[in-house]
Amino acid sequence: MNRIDLLFKEKKNNILSIYYTAGYPGLGDTVAIAEALQESGADMLEIGFPYSDPVADGPVIQATSKQALDNGMDLNLLFEQLKQLRKKVTIPVLLMGYVNPVLQYGVENFCKACADAGIDGCIVPDLPMYEYEELYQGVFLKYGLRNIFLVTPQTSDERIRKIDGLSDGFIYLLSASATTGKNLNVSDVTTTYFSRVAAMELKNPTLIGFGISSKETFEKACKYANGGIIGTAFVKAVAKGDLKENISSFMKMFR
Template sequence: MNRLTTLFQHKTADVLNVYFTAGFPQLTDTVPILHALQEAGTDLVEIGMPYSDPVADGETIQKSNQQALDNGMTVATLFEQLQGVRQQGVTVPILLMGYLNPVVQFGIEKFCQQCQATGVDGVILPDLPLEVYEREYKALFAKHGLQVVFLVTPQTSPARVRQLDGLADGFIYLVAAAGTTGAQTDMNADVDAYLSRTKAMGLRNPTLVGFGISDAASFAAASRHTTGAIIGSAFIRLLQNTPAQGQATAIKEFVAGIRP
């Protein structure tokens, strides 16, 4: 059974998903950060595949993408790094988040094969059109045991949300506000109403909310109406400001501070 499915069967609240960019701050940091996040108690990990034009991401993650690319990170290198992590004791579900262009350049079928070989559980491709996915890629992803996560915004119509929920098989990624990642989104009345409205739809997939979650208060507020939340930019900033030798300790303290 897919690790994402198992996770959501056993945990239905306060699920913490942490995002980081592969190959950042240093090219070889990917696997040590993955291990540290698991040891700190993160429920699932979202690894960003760096791209030169990450349109859904804010300045912090854009800069981490550029630095990772400058470090020499590629999709092929990421798979090389992930080779064997499951044998090294990594049991946490792993998602790869990125954009369609590098995946197509790598080869969609080859990408799916490599995901399966390295123990990747799912993918988030924000610029993959739903209709293209359904027509061209759905069967291929399923064949290789990959779950697909779709994004929903406050502007997404209920009919579209239902359509996305019908096709997703990982979770629904609720964007807390229209815009790019990392924007400081206060869990204000509008956001609360949006999350409450989505909860009332009774979706079949779990829901995780992202964009602007940075501390225990915003995590708790976001998780009130959802299965949990996603933290990205705040974690990238932590990595950026932490010396290499203190990375594991800083990650443990960061996760403990989000979900005391």
């Protein structure tokens, strides 16, 4: 069974997923970060593969992406590292990144490499629903990969239904229409939106991401969805100093 499906089958709330960029802060840190996160209670990992022009990202994740590229990270190396990672890490792992590196790798090659490396799903923010449905869904399904779509406060109910129909795994609810790293401002607008989506009783579970950086914001996410995703706050926390110590103290905020 796909590990994402298994996770949501066994756990209905308080799910914590952590994003980090492969090859950051050090080229070889990808596996060590995953192990430390699993040990300290993360339920799922989203590993970013770096891209030169990450338009959906704010300054912090842009900088990690640039650093990772400068360090020499690319998809071939990442897939090698992921094979090592899977020897020790049993929680679900997704790859997150932009479509152009995937197209250059070849969509079928990419999906096959994901399957071989034990990847459970992908988040490709600039792969549109139409192109996914027409061209890529068959390949994703063939290799047992879950493709995760994003939903924002501006996404219409009709479109959310369509996304739900096309999705497996979970749906990624953005707390705001924003680039990554903006603070979550839980206003009436966001709670109305979270409640609106919750009331739609989608077939897929949901996780809330963008702007979760504290116990308080994580708990708010858990109130309206099955859990939350933390990215920017985490990569900031591991930028300098001892990796294991930083991860363990960061995770203590939530676990």
